[in-house]
Amino acid sequence: EIVMTQSPATLSVSPGERATLSCRASQSVTSNLAWYQQKPGQAPRLLIYGASTRATGIPARFSGSGSGTEFTLTISSLQSEDFAVYYCQQYDNWPPLTFGGGTKVEIK
Amino acid sequence: QVQVVESGGGVVQPGRSLRLSCAASGFSFRSYVMHWVRQAPGKGLEWVSLISYNGGNEYYADSVKGRFTISRDNSKNTLYLQMNSLRAEDTAVYYCARDSSSLGNFDSWGQGTLVTVSS
Numbered sequence: 001e002i003v004m005t006q007s008p009a010t011l012s013v014s015p016g017e018r019a020t021l022s023c024r025a026s027q028s029v030t031s032n033l034a035w036y037q038q039k040p041g042q043a044p045r046l047l048i049y050g051a052s053t054r055a056t057g058i059p060a061r062f063s064g065s066g067s068g069t070e071f072t073l074t075i076s077s078l079q080s081e082d083f084a085v086y087y088c089q090q091y092d093n094w095p096p097l098t099f100g101g102g103t104k105v106e107i108k
Numbered sequence: 109q110v111q112v113v114e115s116g117g118g119v120v121q122p123g124r125s126l127r128l129s130c131a132a133s134g135f136s137f138r139s140y141v142m143h144w145v146r147q148a149p150g151k152g153l154e155w156v157s158l159i160s161y162n163g164g165n166e167y168y169a170d171s172v173k174g175r176f177t178i179s180r181d182n183s184k185n186t187l188y189l190q191m192n193s194l195r196a197e198d199t200a201v202y203y204c205a206r207d208s209s210s211l212g213n214f215d216s217w218g219q220g221t222l223v224t225v226s227s
Contacts, residue, residue, distance in 0.1 A: 002115035025141075043203055043217035044153065049210050056215075087153055091212025095167040097143075097155040 002026050002090050006100035007065045012108040019075040023088035027070045032092035035064055035073045038102075039084045047086075048073065075105075083107055110216045112187075112204045117221030120194055124227040128221060130187040130204030135216075136181040138162070141207035143214060144189050146200035156202070157189065172198075196226045 003026040019053045023033070031051040036044040046052035046055040051071060061076040070079055086101040110115055116128040130142070144156040157178040158167045166178050177190040201222050205214035 018184060032210070032212065034210075035213075038153075043219055044214070045217070046208070046213065046215045049208060049213050055208075089153075091210065094212055095155075095158070096169045097158075097212055099153040099155070099194075102152050 001096055002029060002093050002098050003059050003089055004088055004098050004100035006086075006088055006103050008103060009101070010104045010106060012106050014108045015080060016077050017108075019078055019082075020073075020103055021073040021105070023066075023071040023073070023100050025069045025071075025090055027093070029090040030091035031067050032090060033064075033066070033071050034089045034091065036087045036089065037061075037082075037084045038087065044087065069108055078105070109199055110206065112206060112216060112218040114202060114204045114218045114221040115203065116166045119224045119226060121227050122195060122225055125190070126194060126223060127190045128189040128191065128204075128223070130189075130218060132185045132187065132204075132206070135206070137180075137185040141191075141211065142180060142187045143207060144178060145148045145203045145205050145214065145217075146198075147203070147220070148197075148200045149191055151200075154200075158207070159187070191223070194223075196225050199223060199225045 005024045007022045033051045036050040038044040052064045085102045085104045111133045113131045159178045175193045179188045201220040203220045204218040206216040208215035
């Protein structure tokens with residue numbers, strides 16, 4: 001099973017600032033990596049797949065990068081609606097499909 | 109628009125069974141792989157199961173293998189999860205999710221249905 005590790009667990013950022021979230025895989029997942037956003041009481045929403053491709057309707061301020069075992073989600077200028085929990089997920093080697101533990105982006 | 113709506117959650121005693129349903133609309137259900145993903149209260153996301161387009165292939169997380177069964181009825185645009193021998197650790201919100209074209213990630217999610225296993 002591929003273990004996904006996200007850091008930091010909590011990120012405090014001021015509105016308008018850049019946020020950088022990290023995700024590490026226990027073995028290579030090539031570019032088969034997705035990012036999701038989840039707000040309280042809501043279902044997750046797909047942001048990024050293929051490590052760097054934005055899903056339909058996702059604003060350009062969200063960008064993904066990386067390959068192999070190291071990945072980054074960057075939010076270039078945080079808006080109020082971006083404060084949420086973010087999860088990475090690998091789909092290179094399954095079953096099982098596995099998620100990271102999440103990074104909570106909170107208002108500083 | 110794409111919509112998936114889960115139902116069937118509730119409170120159940122340990123060892124009992126429950127069946128979840130997921131009604132799909134707004135897309136060609138028979139053309140998509142479908143998943144169940146769960147989230148224990150205050151915890152992260154855990155993939156539970158996947159079923160292929162025609163139901164011919166199923167995959168499960170080790171934590172539910174042998175107890176849960178995924179199925180689908182393409183004539184009714186509905187996905188199911190039969191959960192047997194339920195345990196306290198199965199308590200979670202269960203989400204139905206549509207697979208994307210990339211196979212293995214989830215591009216549309218339902219609102220979830222809460223399953224509570226408690227005596």
